[in-house]
Amino acid sequence: MWRDLLPVGRDKETRGYRRHAWTGADADCRAWFRDQAESRGLTYELDRNGNQWAWLGDPEAGGAVVTGSHLDSVPDGGAFDGPLGVVSSFAALDELRRRGAEFAKPFAITNFGDEEGARFGLACVGSRLTGGHLTREAAFRLTDADGVTLPQAMERAGYDPEAIGPDPERLARIDAFIELHVEQGRALDLSGDAVGIASSIWPHGRWRFDFSGEANHAGTTRLVDRRDPMLPYAETVLAARREARLADTVATFGKISVEPNGVNAIPSLVRGWLDSRAAGQDALDRTVTAIEKAAREYADAHGIDVTLTRESFTPVVEFDHALRDELSRILGLEAGLDVPVLGTGAGHDAGILASSIPTAMLFVRNPTGVSHSPAESAAEDDCLAGVRALADVLEGLACK
Template structure:
């Protein structure tokens, strides 16, 4: 089992890795993404699996009759955030193939179809919207909204898909495919330190916190940085700065998290007072009430500061995902398969499993992250824990697909 995992891990590791940062830049519908997709297809074909790409660019590797229904599906994604780590997404895909290898080694007899999936554009690094592939399949992203997505260079999602050899005219809901899935189990590196604190290698997800992304546009007046009196300035950077501090303050009060992680400035000159500062807020909380409280307080702080600065503020919600409670029956069954002593924990990170949960019974396994660092080249999981994750996933798949 460990040999299978390590061979695949070593083969995938160089793809999309930036030599300067050591992080990964596997963005949707780019050359690195194409290479990841080729790697997935090669792994599927090496195992005699039927590999197909659906209308939305998601990849599926099938064992058994995919039209029989009640299939058990596992997998994750292969794309990354800018300079992301090696484990977020790929650990789940590599572990899925390794778990299948382990089941074959055990001589498992499958009574349900099994598939490994690679969902496209999960991170949203290029077009700004997370889980595009699974959202499209689940009907949670309209064709019109998908066609309107643009990257930083102005390239539209359809243009990017077409350049990569995929027909954008085919995208849309895929209810028949999802109706044929009886369970989806996604393994993922934990994006936090809960398992490290409990001393467990593997855990089971209980829920995904409600989360969203909001764009704050702060508009002022461009002017000369050296000749404009402080009293005469309408500087949106001041408004933005106060809003960033307010986000941290209000999140701490509500037991939530809030981050301004992306900013764009116009005209973006060292010696120019900005005319526009655009900041993107990511906020997540244990429940909807806490999230609403944070957003309302941050927006109020922004508007109060804008009045003092003589600036204007507009807030646009770009994406939102409500709380996802993974199906209790499936979660409990997984707990039983794994011996009943596996810790159950919530997470503030979004996943394809969360998107699919509205259409398919879903569950998640987490593998210990000793530092809690994620979305960074420093992201890490120990070799023994990765192997423990493969073993746990194999046990779960055996219990679900071979029973």
């Protein structure tokens, strides 16, 4: 499975992945998922929001146990973020069949669409729509860098955007959702454990800063006559690092758009996107407030206008304690593992769905902690340990 999926959407120069929502690479990933489902005799289903499901048992019966993740990527992302969870889900089913396990509940593997938000700027679109956290109207306003709207992209890919919206009936039939994911950090590497259990997801969000100045000639405009928005933007980037360090949080400007974007032109507009996350809401609020204050002060000093727009926000997510404890019990009983429980600063579909259904996560060790990069990796033995752990958990939750 891994060998078949590995080349899909991989850039020949960067060696990173560009599996963005509703593109050709995304279609290839979706075709791969369907092939894996049908080759195992599972019932394939595409829901109203473009999420893929592979069912064993009656999907209408209720009480289902579901596992899976996503197959899309950030720009030039790594091979493991998302796909490891989907591949491991199919592999865990294979392992359970090898063991002769008999399912007592309906079971499904899922691929949630547009988890990374690389194309339309909003993460977890598929699960947000399903859980009612993203309205149909707001989804229709999502636009990519080329001006293509989400419904236009879906139509071009052969899907009906008119159908999208909340899916409470589907969620009501699910008793538990377990998502396996490569760890995006080094906690397991430092503790020496191959597998961990998630406790919570830090609150996090994305904010857009628009610095508006005046376009002019780079060679003939005196420095004192300039209204250059790049200067307060650059100072704000440094302020973000300073404020995050002071508050023990993280803050990153990882995307920028410049107009008119000419080498010999002073910009008229610099637009930068801030990603900030923290272990607690208060610390996150302090960080973003301090960065905004700095941005306004720097903008005023340069005669620049600045506006701030919060584009997305996810509060702290505490995974279902009873389900989390059950995972610990199962892994301790079946595998003799004392599995560490750890928080994460990365968002996931399991976090979005946590307000609607019991969810939990398993992490697989990442030896370098590098993620959202072609250097992202996990050792084969650790991946296999993750498959065995997931199989143990699914057997304990869904089998006789």
